[in-house]
Amino acid sequence: xxxxxxxxxxxxxxxxxxxAVIAAGILSAYYxxxxxxxxxxxxxxxxxxxxxLEFVGIDVSDxxxxxxxxxxxxVFTRIDGLMIxxxxxxxxxxxxWANNVKFRRSAHKIRIVQALIxxxxxxxxxxxxxxxxxxxxxxGIPQFSLHAWLFTLASAIGCYFGAKCSxxxxxxxxxxxxxxxxxQPLRQDPDKAKRRFRLGMVVFFIFLAWxxxxxxxxxxxxxxxxxxxxxxxxxxxxxxxxxxxxRDLFISGRTTMLKAIIYGVMVGTLGVYSYIAIGLEPKIMWxxxxxxxxxxxxxxxxxxxxxxxxxxxxxxxxxxVHYMWVGLGNxxxxxxxxxxxxxxxxxxxxxYDKINLLNPLGTIGGLVANYALLIxxxxxxxxxxxxxxxxxxxx
Numbered sequence: 001x002x003x004x005x006x007x008x009x010x011x012x013x014x015x016x017x018x019x020a021v022i023a024a025g026i027l028s029a030y031y032x033x034x035x036x037x038x039x040x041x042x043x044x045x046x047x048x049x050x051x052x053l054e055f056v057g058i059d060v061s062d063x064x065x066x067x068x069x070x071x072x073x074x075v076f077t078r079i080d081g082l083m084i085x086x087x088x089x090x091x092x093x094x095x096x097w098a099n100n101v102k103f104r105r106s107a108h109k110i111r112i113v114q115a116l117i118x119x120x121x122x123x124x125x126x127x128x129x130x131x132x133x134x135x136x137x138x139x140g141i142p143q144f145s146l147h148a149w150l151f152t153l154a155s156a157i158g159c160y161f162g163a164k165c166s167x168x169x170x171x172x173x174x175x176x177x178x179x180x181x182x183x184q185p186l187r188q189d190p191d192k193a194k195r196r197f198r199l200g201m202v203v204f205f206i207f208l209a210w211x212x213x214x215x216x217x218x219x220x221x222x223x224x225x226x227x228x229x230x231x232x233x234x235x236x237x238x239x240x241x242x243x244x245x246x247r248d249l250f251i252s253g254r255t256t257m258l259k260a261i262i263y264g265v266m267v268g269t270l271g272v273y274s275y276i277a278i279g280l281e282p283k284i285m286w287x288x289x290x291x292x293x294x295x296x297x298x299x300x301x302x303x304x305x306x307x308x309x310x311x312x313x314x315x316x317x318x319x320x321v322h323y324m325w326v327g328l329g330n331x332x333x334x335x336x337x338x339x340x341x342x343x344x345x346x347x348x349x350x351x352y353d354k355i356n357l358l359n360p361l362g363t364i365g366g367l368v369a370n371y372a373l374l375i376x377x378x379x380x381x382x383x384x385x386x387x388x389x390x391x392x393x394x395x
Contacts, residue, residue, distance in 0.1 A: 011097040017260040020238030024231065025264035028139045029271025031227045035079050035220050038143065038283055039231065040135035041309045042126040042334055043069050044080040049335030064345065065338035082221055083228035089207040090232020091317040096200030099193040103319045110171060115322050118305025119312070119329020120336070122298050127337040128348070129294025130285040132309045133242040133302070136295070138261065141374070142269040144366050146287040146355035149373060151295040158299020159246035166303055232314070241311035243302040253388025255381050262378050269370055276358070288352030305329065
């Protein structure tokens with residue numbers, strides 16, 4: 001009886017976003033402290049693009065971007081690579097537990113075009129800004145990097161215009177009315193649900209055993225795998241999607257996910273700060289036009305595509321083909337940025353400073369400034385929410 005209640009409440013039901021995102025913030029701080037890097041995915045996607053190019057005979061060894069992010073090893077020997085494998089394993093396990101895996105094709109060809117083009121724009125923008133909604137927002141702001149704030153503000157603006165663009169008539173799918181004689185009850189196959197739950201447990205425990213074995217031989221890699229597994233469980237069970245957070249803010253006025261994300265960043269900031277205080281170097285990127293332009297492109301792209309880097313991963317694992325196209329677009333866009341990086345980087349990134357807020361403002365001043373900006377962001381979100389509600393009530 002206890003097992004059945006636990007199974008239903010924690011493995012099958014969706015999780016509340018606030019505690020889940022706060023847990024992700026805490027975990028991301030530990031991830032930084034124990035691996036020396038932050039929770040990020042698009043850098044690894046770019047490496048995948050480089051490895052694909054090398055596989056087909058294109059030499060990318062002299063491309064500046066790949067020298068910057070590194071192409072050494074493979075997905076199974078890199079921290080980011082194994083962490084992402086863990087995320088997919090966690091997403092698949094959670095989706096199978098809840099019987100939430102079903103092959104679902106895009107409803108219309110225009111959705112495939114949106115997914116691919118939006119994914120390409122988002123991938124290009126993310127790597128131009130040296131990070132996506134994770135490295136340049138959720139885990140970038142806790143690093144006290146000014147570029148993360150520039151990216152976040154620009155991304156919000158990009159999301160606004162992306163939301164407006166996605167509502168244009170050209171992106172509206174024609175609705176087909178289907179005549180039915182009677183309401184059909186929702187049917188579920190209990191046996192299929194049980195089989196999938198067991199398969200989810202098999203996936204979970206096989207990956208967990210692999211991670212524990214790796215932990216004893218290579219602690220950083222093993223810990224990255226365990227964190228990836230946990231990240232995957234969190235984003236799938238709580239349906240954590242940065243795209244929906246910003247899109248819902250501008251379209252419907254819903255702010256639940258965005259507020260949860262801000263709370264998660266607040267918690268993550270304190271955790272990262274504690275590691276910096278004991279001598280760990282934060283990850284600081286160029287606070288140049290690349291962060292602003294990249295943020296605009298990224299925000300616009302994720303809303304047009306319908307999913308961000310975390311969103312497309314768990315939805316693709318659930319069987320939604322649309323988001324597989326988004327993921328492919330991300331890899332293409334990231335690789336295109338690597339192709340043009342040497343030409344644009346001096347003008348947009350390399351000649352600008354990497355600004356750590358803890359340096360000009362001091363360790364306490366930087367912490368206070370980060371929290372002040374986060375609180376201001378929360379106030380603006382609440383103000384926007386009330387504004388939308390008042391407009392609705394006035395109608």
